[in-house]
Amino acid sequence: MWKPNRDSHLTFQEQIVDWIKSRIERGDWTVGTKLPTQRQLATQFNVNRSTVQLALDELRADGLLESKVGSGVFVANNSWNVLLSNSQPNWQKHIESSIHIPNYHTIQLINKYEQMDHIIRLGTGELSPELLPTKEIEDSLKNISLESKAIGYSSPQGSEKLRGILCNYLKKRGIQTLPENILIVSGALQALQLIAVGLLEEGSILFQEQSSYLNSVHPFQSSGMRMISVSRDTHLTNNLRALKGKRQSLFYCVPTLNNPTGYSWSLEEKQNLYSTCKELQIPIIEDDVYHELLFESSSPAIKSFDKSGQVLYIGSVSKTLSPGLRIGWVVAPSPVIERLADIKMQTDYGSSAFSQEIVAHWLANGLYEKHLVKLRKQLKVRATYVEEILEKDFQKIATWKKSEGGFYIWLRFHNPIVNKALFLKLINQNVLINPGYIYEPRDLHHIRISYAYASMEELKKGLKILYQLSQM
Amino acid sequence: MWKPNRDSHLTFQEQIVDWIKSRIERGDWTVGTKLPTQRQLATQFNVNRSTVQLALDELRADGLLESKVGSGVFVANNSWNVLLSNSQPNWQKHIESSIHIPNYHTIQLINKYEQMDHIIRLGTGELSPELLPTKEIEDSLKNISLESKAIGYSSPQGSEKLRGILCNYLKKRGIQTLPENILIVSGALQALQLIAVGLLEEGSILFQEQSSYLNSVHPFQSSGMRMISVSRDTHLTNNLRALKGKRQSLFYCVPTLNNPTGYSWSLEEKQNLYSTCKELQIPIIEDDVYHELLFESSSPAIKSFDKSGQVLYIGSVSKTLSPGLRIGWVVAPSPVIERLADIKMQTDYGSSAFSQEIVAHWLANGLYEKHLVKLRKQLKVRATYVEEILEKDFQKIATWKKSEGGFYIWLRFHNPIVNKALFLKLINQNVLINPGYIYEPRDLHHIRISYAYASMEELKKGLKILYQLSQM
Numbered sequence: 014m015w016k017p018n019r020d021s022h023l024t025f026q027e028q029i030v031d032w033i034k035s036r037i038e039r040g041d042w043t044v045g046t047k048l049p050t051q052r053q054l055a056t057q058f059n060v061n062r063s064t065v066q067l068a069l070d071e072l073r074a075d076g077l078l079e080s081k082v083g084s085g086v087f088v089a090n091n092s093w094n095v096l097l098s099n100s101q102p103n104w105q106k107h108i109e110s111s112i113h114i115p116n117y118h119t120i121q122l123i124n125k126y127e128q129m130d131h132i133i134r135l136g137t138g139e140l141s142p143e144l145l146p147t148k149e150i151e152d153s154l155k156n157i158s159l160e161s162k163a164i165g166y167s168s169p170q171g172s173e174k175l176r177g178i179l180c181n182y183l184k185k186r187g188i189q190t191l192p193e194n195i196l197i198v199s200g201a202l203q204a205l206q207l208i209a210v211g212l213l214e215e216g217s218i219l220f221q222e223q224s225s226y227l228n229s230v231h232p233f234q235s236s237g238m239r240m241i242s243v244s245r246d247t248h249l250t251n252n253l254r255a256l257k258g259k260r261q262s263l264f265y266c267v268p269t270l271n272n273p274t275g276y277s278w279s280l281e282e283k284q285n286l287y288s289t290c291k292e293l294q295i296p297i298i299e300d301d302v303y304h305e306l307l308f309e310s311s312s313p314a315i316k317s318f319d320k321s322g323q324v325l326y327i328g329s330v331s332k333t334l335s336p337g338l339r340i341g342w343v344v345a346p347s348p349v350i351e352r353l354a355d356i357k358m359q360t361d362y363g364s365s366a367f368s369q370e371i372v373a374h375w376l377a378n379g380l381y382e383k384h385l386v387k388l389r390k391q392l393k394v395r396a397t398y399v400e401e402i403l404e405k406d407f408q409k410i411a412t413w414k415k416s417e418g419g420f421y422i423w424l425r426f427h428n429p430i431v432n433k434a435l436f437l438k439l440i441n442q443n444v445l446i447n448p449g450y451i452y453e454p455r456d457l458h459h460i461r462i463s464y465a466y467a468s469m470e471e472l473k474k475g476l477k478i479l480y481q482l483s484q485m
Numbered sequence: 486m487w488k489p490n491r492d493s494h495l496t497f498q499e500q501i502v503d504w505i506k507s508r509i510e511r512g513d514w515t516v517g518t519k520l521p522t523q524r525q526l527a528t529q530f531n532v533n534r535s536t537v538q539l540a541l542d543e544l545r546a547d548g549l550l551e552s553k554v555g556s557g558v559f560v561a562n563n564s565w566n567v568l569l570s571n572s573q574p575n576w577q578k579h580i581e582s583s584i585h586i587p588n589y590h591t592i593q594l595i596n597k598y599e600q601m602d603h604i605i606r607l608g609t610g611e612l613s614p615e616l617l618p619t620k621e622i623e624d625s626l627k628n629i630s631l632e633s634k635a636i637g638y639s640s641p642q643g644s645e646k647l648r649g650i651l652c653n654y655l656k657k658r659g660i661q662t663l664p665e666n667i668l669i670v671s672g673a674l675q676a677l678q679l680i681a682v683g684l685l686e687e688g689s690i691l692f693q694e695q696s697s698y699l700n701s702v703h704p705f706q707s708s709g710m711r712m713i714s715v716s717r718d719t720h721l722t723n724n725l726r727a728l729k730g731k732r733q734s735l736f737y738c739v740p741t742l743n744n745p746t747g748y749s750w751s752l753e754e755k756q757n758l759y760s761t762c763k764e765l766q767i768p769i770i771e772d773d774v775y776h777e778l779l780f781e782s783s784s785p786a787i788k789s790f791d792k793s794g795q796v797l798y799i800g801s802v803s804k805t806l807s808p809g810l811r812i813g814w815v816v817a818p819s820p821v822i823e824r825l826a827d828i829k830m831q832t833d834y835g836s837s838a839f840s841q842e843i844v845a846h847w848l849a850n851g852l853y854e855k856h857l858v859k860l861r862k863q864l865k866v867r868a869t870y871v872e873e874i875l876e877k878d879f880q881k882i883a884t885w886k887k888s889e890g891g892f893y894i895w896l897r898f899h900n901p902i903v904n905k906a907l908f909l910k911l912i913n914q915n916v917l918i919n920p921g922y923i924y925e926p927r928d929l930h931h932i933r934i935s936y937a938y939a940s941m942e943e944l945k946k947g948l949k950i951l952y953q954l955s956q957m
Contacts, residue, residue: 158623360674364811367809367840368837
């Protein structure tokens with residue numbers, strides 16, 4: 014317990030005032046908090062009650078405390094509090110009106126519990142620390158040579174060296190482009206933010222697949238877009254035509270190893286989407302951050318058969334090399350890239366030059382592709398391990414598709430048991446899941462299992478607890 | 486000149502269609518552009534006119550081209566164009582309504598000409614490549630050891646290691662804080678963006694000094710804040726009280742080595758601002774990114790006598806170590822930090838882990854402070870050099886204050902000659918200046934001279950041209 018310091022140059026009263034203020038300002042004592050009694054405080058501080066009283070009087074005069082007759086002394090205010098309580102950033106307003114509250118609350122809890130070491134993270138969409146090439150990156154730092162120009166403020170589109178190297182790399186994905194058609198971003202989420210702010214007016218429509226990653230993050234909702242989920246079936250063309258009307262719209266998809274389902278579109282489905290969107294003048298955002306993690310042969314990107322600049326393509330190293338690099342890229346027609354680059358400069362003056370150097374080095378020297386070969390093997394082992402557990406324990410209560418790559422298995426329970434209550438019961442047992450309803454509010458059947466993050470032992474233990482609780 | 490390829494698997498017609506489309510989509514031919522005649526195209530492509538005609542017919546059917554009888558064929562549309570022409574991002578709207586157009590246009594030109602190698606940049610607010618410790622950073626990369634946890638997704642507030650080290654570093658600036666009260670950001674501009682979005686509602690007031698850096702960037706205007714410039718004189722308290730009314734407000738200042746003036750507030754002025762803002766419950770944003778470049782003893786930060794959490798403090802390594810790192814920090818009460826961290830996570834999932842490691846390494850090992858000693862000496866030499874030129878040539882036409890540190894000399898011409906015409910005439914002579922009117926629209930007297938960026942030779946040459954043109 015804190016006590017005033019006899020050796021301080023401040024009086025006891027001053028020290029007590031400062032200490033109470035710091036508790037209020039740090040948020041330990043929020044507005045409305047009742048303070049301990051004067052007697053309790055005097056005992057804690059080992060000072061006279063009159064000293065406590067003088068300190069509280071001073072704080073009352075400052076407006077930070079207030080007395081309520083017969084009930085005690087309360088925290089009344091702080092300068093920041095006035096701001097924090099009155100102001101809601103736009104995204105918050107939009108989220109609250111557009112997304113089910115339990116959904117939003119679940120995401121907040123996921124973010125919170127992901128910070129805790131003792132939690133088994135059955136759904137986390139990132140590589141386990143043991144899968145990251147930490148040592149290899151550390152070694153590669155020794156071989157990186159810097160140029161002064163490269164570590165100053167960036168050009169609006171990002172490192173020219175990296176953009177040149179990416180042009181070559183993207184050729185292997187069937188994508189022909191030029192450095193001027195590439196924008197370096199701080200990860201795929203930033204790309205979506207820039208598109209939302211820079212290309213779309215409020216009230217535009219963002220089409221997406223059912224069960225979409227975009228429902229768990231909020232770049233488009235926070236800019237006032239309308240999100241419409243459509244199914245990828247034979248009615249796609251007619252549905253899009255009817256729904257679009259005269260509004261601006263975009264189609265967002267993860268056609269290779271979708272998040273959260275792990276499914277990939279067939280070549281025919283991709284071609285169908287492309288020609289439909291071309292006809293209806295609906296640009297496509299192709300989020301392709303998982304394709305390098307396909308276990309078998311690569312499925313062509315939609316961008317690879319795009320001759321009309323219809324497709325805005327997004328890639329990243331966050332799922333493959335290291336999320337800490339915060340490096341992704343957008344490929345699009347020049348005017349689109351220029352617009353997005355302009356907004357990025359107004360936002361953060363470009364991405365880290367050092368991260369860009371590291372990614373350029375890994376791509377140019379073949380380190381990246383060598384690492385991918387190894388990573389795919391490790392992920393495959395983990396996928397098989399989880400599938401064996403599922404086959405053993407979950408066959409009577411759930412279905413799933415064998416993983417084709419990436420991080421996820423989209424586990425479907427026969428009964429609609431995946432609700433917030435199950436989510437909370439699991440947290441109570443230190444198991445954190447990503448329930449299907451954060452990707453599609455009406456879905457109470459699915460869980461996104463990720464075999465990429467937790468250790469094998471944790472996966473086993475977590476799935477066992479999941480099985481037990483799903484039986485209750 | 487491009488011609489269709491005989492060896493392609495595509496027909497001539499298909500190749501021509503693709504080529505024209507790519508020119509349209511890349512923005513080489515914008516909407517409204519008139520195409521060459523069929524005869525000219527046939528000659529260029531070395532094909533029959535009928536082939537050209539069929540290709541153009543196809544593009545007309547797609548809606549990309551249109552014929553106007555008697556005047557030719559024009560670019561009519563492209564998918565992105567519909568988006569780009571209809572939608573204006575919010576910031577653009579706000580900028581256009583809140584800032585003088587010539588101001589905004591000048592800033593656009595500065596951004597453009599800063600990309601060109603042959604331009605003498607007399608105003609650029611960044612370290613010259615020769616002042617960056619490029620070799621030293623490169624060497625330091627060899628000594629950085631990484632932990633897997635550190636290169637995954639960041640915790641919302643940024644690297645705990647770096648925040649701990651910053652607590653120690655900030656003590657030397659008289660600032661007592663805890664890691665939980667620090668947020669790592671991608672440079673000071675991002676800090677301002679997060680504050681604008683996260684803490685303030687539209688219509689809030691942002692107070693600032695006259696001649697303010699904030700008029701040349703737009704984080705607050707784009708969120709719909711009202712900017713009010715006040716002078717730092719004896720009426721400050723009364724002015725703030727009258728102007729604030731019942732609105733939310735913040736006071737933004739760069740009290741040590743202000744951008745663009747280079748001036749520092751006296752201790753008394755700082756204390757006066759602090760107590761006034763405390764009384765009126767106006768939180769202060771103290772932008773302190775230049776203080777490490779003071780040539781003589783350091784002037785205390787306002788944050789150093791803040792006991793009430795009134796001051797939000799911003800620091801950065803962009804002006805001292807390398808802008809390419811994109812690392813800055815915010816010190817504020819916990820609830821403010823949590824709000825800003827939450828929004829940052831929704832925006833870009835944190836700053837580069839590698840940049841954070843590099844900054845932590847430089848701070849913890851004393852490399853940073855060693856570098857600062859050297860850098861201040863180099864800047865002092867440059868400042869003296871420029872001041873000698875000014876004394877020799879400009880004494881009859883302008884005044885200035887001897888630089889106390891940082892990058893800038895705020896050169897004031899006796900006559901109001903610093904207008905857009907002068908700016909453009911200088912560009913014509915390959916000299917780029919930052920005119921005072923981008924920092925204060927009514928100011929036609931000042932130029933922000935930066936002695937930090939151009940080489941000594943360029944500084945001499947650029948100032949000579951400035952002198953000549955200012956005489957005309």
